[in-house]
Amino acid sequence: MKIPDNQFEKLLALQSAQEIKSFLALRSMVPSLQQAGKLRQHLVSTGMAKPLRLGIVHTYTSELLDPWLHFTAALDQLSLNVYHAPYGTTVQEATAGSGLARHKPDLTLLMLTREDLHPALQTPAACINATERQEITEQALQTLGGLVRQFRDTIAGHILVTVLPAQNSPGLGLYDAMAEQSEAQWWNAIKAGIATDLREGLSGVSFLDMDQLVMQVGRDNFFDSRLWYSSVFPFAPDGALAVSSAVTSVAASLLLTKAKVIVVDADNTLWGGVIGEDGMDGIALGPEHPGRAFVDFQKRLLSLQQRGFILALCSKNNPDDLNEVLLNHPHQLLKNEHFAAQRVNWLPKPDNLQSIAEELNLGLDSFVFVDDSDYECSAVRHSLPEVDVVQVPARPTEVPVCLDALARLEIVSLTAEDLEKTAMYAQERMRRTQREQLSNTGGSIDDYLRSLNMTMSVRLDDASSVTRLAQLTQKTNQFNLTTRRYTEKELAGMITSKRFFVYHFSLADNFGNSGIVGLAIVEQSAANTARLDTFLMSCRVIGRMAEQAFLSRIMSNLRARGIEELSADYIPTRKNVLVETFLPDNGFQETGEGSYTTRVDSSAGDPGEDFPITIEGPDQDEHI
Amino acid sequence: MSTFKQLQEIMASALELPTDAIRESSTMEEIEEWDSLGHVHIMVALEQAFDLYMDVDDFAELDSVPAILQYLAAENAA
Known part of the structure; x- marks a missing residue:
């Protein structure tokens, strides 16, 4: 069925591909071939x-x-x-x-x-037997x-x-569902x-x-x-x-740039109505229409969290009103522990999104903002054009699927880290609390780091983690010296190559295990020289000296392999200013614009000793 | 809009040509882009635009603008 003309005019008035896509998806509309051609021309001219x-x-x-x-x-x-x-x-x-x-x-x-x-x-197939x-x-x-x-x-x-x-x-028709020989x-x-x-x-x-x-x-x-x-x-x-x-x-x-965070509004998004006005008994959330649609939407959000996206809450409300729903509403599925960050206040939403981005250490272009209000959606579109904005439909029946059409929320792999991401952010909140408590009693940063009892596990050429390692090169923008993106296939090739050393680390402490959060790729260029192709770290372990500990362990491993000189480069991007001075700060000498080198054998001291981290591995026989 | 004008737009869109490349006398032979793939796209687009169900055996005979116009008139589609 083609789209009726009056609806098609409305579609052509929409400016963003995102809006056009949700318009079609929400109404289950399929453009005719001719309409698809027109829409394509419209999209090409706008985006x-x-x-x-x-x-x-x-x-x-x-x-x-x-x-x-x-x-x-x-x-x-x-x-x-x-x-x-x-x-x-x-x-x-x-x-x-x-x-x-x-x-x-x-x-x-x-x-x-x-x-x-x-x-x-x-x-x-009915006559083909089991064997x-x-x-x-x-x-x-x-x-x-x-x-x-x-x-x-x-x-x-x-x-x-x-x-x-x-x-x-099927060949057996309706009986196929019952048949021992079922084709389906x-x-x-x-x-x-x-x-x-x-x-x-x-x-x-x-x-x-x-x-x-x-x-x-x-x-x-x-x-x-x-x-x-x-x-x-x-x-x-x-x-x-x-x-x-x-x-x-x-x-x-x-x-496309990976989406990482879904920031949701509360009123008319997680439930129907406004908690501050309608109260606990008045909001639509539960087994009756229209509350059921909102329960289903919350289930959908939980599925997205299990796909590896982080949920955050951003609502203009009195914190007490909202907390009452999260804690005590019998049909509220999303609880405090599901949100990696919350902003419940009366500040402008663009400001709140910016502060959530800072708290989570993630770029705003990895944000998807979900809100029912015209005003909030256009405010965010206007001030933060890098954020993907999804407006929650006014009809509750359309709400549950409103995020289904977003291609950036599709995934092609699922790692252990994805499944546990929000738990890791919750651990990070606990670390912050411990740090604040120590700081209030006069403790130093070093006291705090030592109180965490961190253990770093470094592995070399670990083919079983190739999915996660490729994902790190694809997703890491801030703590990344060279921002070189690699596919699983390319990384698998480097892992099996004698010339490349692919190091990664994970970090455990009192609060939990971070999973694999750091990657370094070293290419041996001659018997005693090597080049640091990639050095990156996930932002969730920043500020714990893990980067220095990792580099130091890599250096000692390379030294044991006879490498005397390591060159490295810093390729500036819009996002990686964080590591602008990482190389000179860690003993590298500048040899040209963005090029550095360091003597591997001159690194002083016993690595590991200076860090508030116990470092393990890599086993010497790991290199293939 | 006349049936020809509608057809002109449908065919131009299906073959990715400017509208004036489709004339009232155009045939499949004359227009390079109107190959067998382009032909299927025209047929599918015609069905959708005029709300028709076409017999696949008619596809081959509809190889010119006059033939298509005649077909549409016969089907009372215009």
Whole structure:
């Protein structure tokens, strides 16, 4: 269904891609091909877009997706440059000189059919017995794994694997759900196998489950048998749009500045109504409409927290009123411990956002601001254009999904650190309290640091942490000497290379374990010289001397390997002024603009002794 | 808007051409961008704009602006 003309006029009046995207998502509106073209032109004329180089390897027609891909890319503030491999080629493209390799894709999309995995997956399955199924499954996984591995070895950038879902209902029809030979259950088992293989065996590869997209738009709207039989193109317009949207969302989450913090308002956002006026019994929050929509929205926010985003609260309210809801409302799901920072006061929201950014040590361009008020949304858009603003819809029924269309909230990996992030910020609040108490009784910073009982664990060339390490290079902006971004694949290459030393550390203390928060990459340039390619640290451990301790342990490790001189550079960015003097402060001599060097063997003293931190590792045999 | 004007806009958008590149007499042969992929986009866009369900066997015959206009008139779509 195309968008009615009166609504389409409204859409064209919106200025930001973000607003247009939520407008479409909230009303479940699908633009026609012509409308998508107009919207794309409108978006290109209004917004700044980041280039996206997409490569598509396909065993069915993919070129017909182009107008949809260009449209959804524009919605995600990306400008698309797409390469379609020649029809019928797959492995041929997984070579260094192929058209795909020359395209230098940021993202390679593999569009495969079940048949490509195993011919038996395209035949009636009721007669295939359990043993045969097991064999077919194993062969299918092997085929796919082998194919993806070939691309991983030859093509840079992220890889997104898709398998076209069944276009028809199962062979056994409605009985399939009950059948021992259920096709649907078999397919789910195969998908689980694909996910496990890709997650555990390959870096920088994700699986996009197209069945989810079929569920979203419905099988009848997803496929068009006319185009399938006449052009080997399976998708109806709604399906083409859903597929394109998922693909460009993955690209956006890889290419755009990562979102890290979701700052939510309280009144008419976490619940319906205004606590200061309506009181505990008056706000809409609970099992009855419209309160149920707000309970569901809070569940959605908790899921986003588990995806690794930090929640913060920013509300114009009396703190006591608001706290009463957080503590005592029977249906309030988000409690004090879920918010890494809170600003409940009457100050302008842009000021509050700035102070939250300072408290969390995170840049405002990693903020998503969620508020129902026109006034607050435009105030933040105006004073802090780097913040992504999402206005909470006025209709409660639209509230639960209001963040679903935000591509920057999609993730392509999930690490242990992501799951525990908010807990780590809560630990940080406790550290701050301890520091204030010590300071009030006359204690020094050193007393405070020693009171934490910190232990740093340094590891070298640890391939099992490659996801987290890549994430650190992608996300760390402030404490980062060179801001070089690396993919999992590139890092995996450095870890296995003899020439590179990839060090990381995690930091534990009385309050908890930080997980992996620091990374250094050293490249050996000759027998006795090396270059510090990357030195970065997550902001949540700043101010604990961890950076000096880490550098010192790296130096002693390099010294033991015969390195006598270490060069390093500082590449200034808009955000890393924090480390402008880190190198000279730590004994490096300037040799040119931003270039430094230091004698490794002249570093005085026994490293570790001067720090309020016990340092462990790396084991000498860790270097591969 | 006349049916031709509507068609002109739909085709120009589907083929990524300026509107005046589509003339009342244009045929698939004359316009380079009107290839088999472009043709499918025109058909899909026509269905959406005129609220039609088209038979895939008709696709091949609709290879010129006059043929499409005639088809739309016959379907009472205009």
